[in-house]
Amino acid sequence: MSKHFVWTKKDLLGLEYLSREEIEFILYTAASFKEVTTRQIKKVPALRGKTVVNLFYEPSTRTRTSFELAAKRLSADVINIAVEASSVKKGETLIDTGRNIEALKIDIIVVRHGSSGAPNILAHHVNSSVVNAGDGWHEHPTQALLDMFTLKEKLGRIEGLNVSIIGDIAHSRVARSNIWGLTKLGAKVTVCAPPLLIPEGIEKMGVRVTNDLDTALKGADAINVLRMQFERDAALAFPSKLEYFKQYGITAERLKKCKKEIVVMHPGPINRGIEISSEVADGQNSVILEQVTNGIAVRMAALYLVAHARPTGTRGGEKPL
């Protein structure tokens, strides 16, 4: 990695908007932050005096906690706004909320929203940095970055790897961000799901599509198993949990037919016995808990970079040239 790379974006909205070099730079920076999280004193003064707000329009525990820890380990001050208890309930628009937050002199807004593109709108209307913590079915960039960071740590590279994403592709922002990031870094991506959970036109993103799990597993260096949200969208497309487990569940028997060193990832929370068996989730190939640890380092890197964007910080929603 070049010693002279300059980060210019004030926002992190999605991997679609980043170049390969920018993605690699975040991963490189995250490696340095990972070392910080292994120290006895897990704190550096890099964002001292800066304030980060977690603005969450959807419930989230793990992502919010991870961002909060990341900000605190950079010595930033953090406040959490859960929308159930806020004036959004009283009818305030996203842009007005953003402007009010900015008037409180807040440097970084970490936003999760149910509508795709909401962070882009927010980023356009405020001068604070905006980091997307998941928007609708659009993107969840820090999750994909931590998946790639974990892959790189485990297998030493991303270029040329066969990575299969298995599960509800249609309703998954994790899948979409992973596809953008992995293909930009030169991995070969396969998506695998029941027909109704494959969005139309997904192959235009440069991925192989299959409905057959064995095809997706064959030759894969890594798999990313998505959570089946049977309490939400997935139930409409695949009514039976048991049937899903039989056809698409990752089990020890299936794993035996895969590459011995296959890396099994899952963004969490896992549904044991639906998309993944306990034996696999707790097994040798699983890196699920390492993903959680790496999430903090990746989010520290993201917060650090957007806060120090140069020269003035271009708005993040524009595609790279």
Add this chain to the structure above:
Amino acid sequence: MKLKEKTKILDKVSIERTLERLAHEIIEKVKAVEGIALVGIKNRGAPLAERIADKIMDIAGKRPPVGALDITLYRDDLTQVAEQPVVHATEIDFNIDGIKVILIDDVLFTGRTIRCALDALVDFGRPSQIQLAVLIDRGHRELPIRADYVGKNVPTAPKEVIEVRLSETDGKDEVVLCEKV
């Protein structure tokens, strides 16, 4: 920033001799090589620390542990420096509690880098002592910091720049006095 080379201050041989003298001075001052560690400040302090450790090994028969410190996250000028610094990893894989840590850097100038390094180091533990060794002291301190071991004192003008080049980082060994043009 463009630089014009004015004079070569040290060549390969004189860098080696200077480091050897620093190694002798360190051994003389700390008395026991056991219980010391060298920590180089990235980028060029890190290879210098390795070289001094090798020389201590040659002289005293024991090689002190060597670490490398990246001070980017501790800088007080992150928003002021023209060039955005890249964060590199810190590598200190030994416990620094209760030992003498000798910080190593290539050039001592304003003292701000050392201030950062002191902050960073105390986050790793509580050494019994922290000392400082530098290859070049060029003056112009902005903080009350001084070196315990100095390779060479070089009086400079503020607009001059000391370029330390090492084979590990730059492909050759030399120290050159330059001027901003």
